[in-house]
Amino acid sequence: MSDLKNAVGWQDRAACRNMDTEEFFNDVRSQRAKKICRQCPVITECLNFAMKCETRCLAYRHGIYGGLTPGQREQLAHRRATGGRQDGRALATESLPAVRG
Numbered sequence: 001m002s003d004l005k006n007a008v009g010w011q012d013r014a015a016c017r018n019m020d021t022e023e024f025f026n027d028v029r030s031q032r033a034k035k036i037c038r039q040c041p042v043i044t045e046c047l048n049f050a051m052k053c054e055t056r057c058l059a060y061r062h063g064i065y066g067g068l069t070p071g072q073r074e075q076l077a078h079r080r081a082t083g084g085r086q087d088g089r090a091l092a093t094e095s096l097p098a099v100r101g
């Protein structure tokens with residue numbers, strides 16, 4: 001129950017709250033979604049939540065969460081599993097190309 005309460009708490013502060021989720025599940029628009037994530041105050045909570053869900057079931061690995069693509073989260077999970085200390089937030093910001101406009 002407390003996991004659910006915590007999830008709702010951080011999701012209320014999400015930059016993507018009330019946005020069209022198509023932005024986050026469309027490969028063509030993924031850079032725009034990642035730009036939104038980069039400014040999100042709960043990027044760490046979001047990424048940790050996604051990683052936790054995906055550990056339980058790989059079928060959840062879709063869309064942009066925590067500023068990372070599914071492939072990047074897979075890479076992060078592998079690094080963590082093999083003892084790497086890659087910070088997800090750093091990976092999210094490093095992976096962004098120069099932002100236009």
Ligand code: SF4
Binds near residue numbers: 037046
């Ligand atoms: S990090 Fe991105 S996907 Fe996650 S809550 Fe924030 S804006 Fe939404």
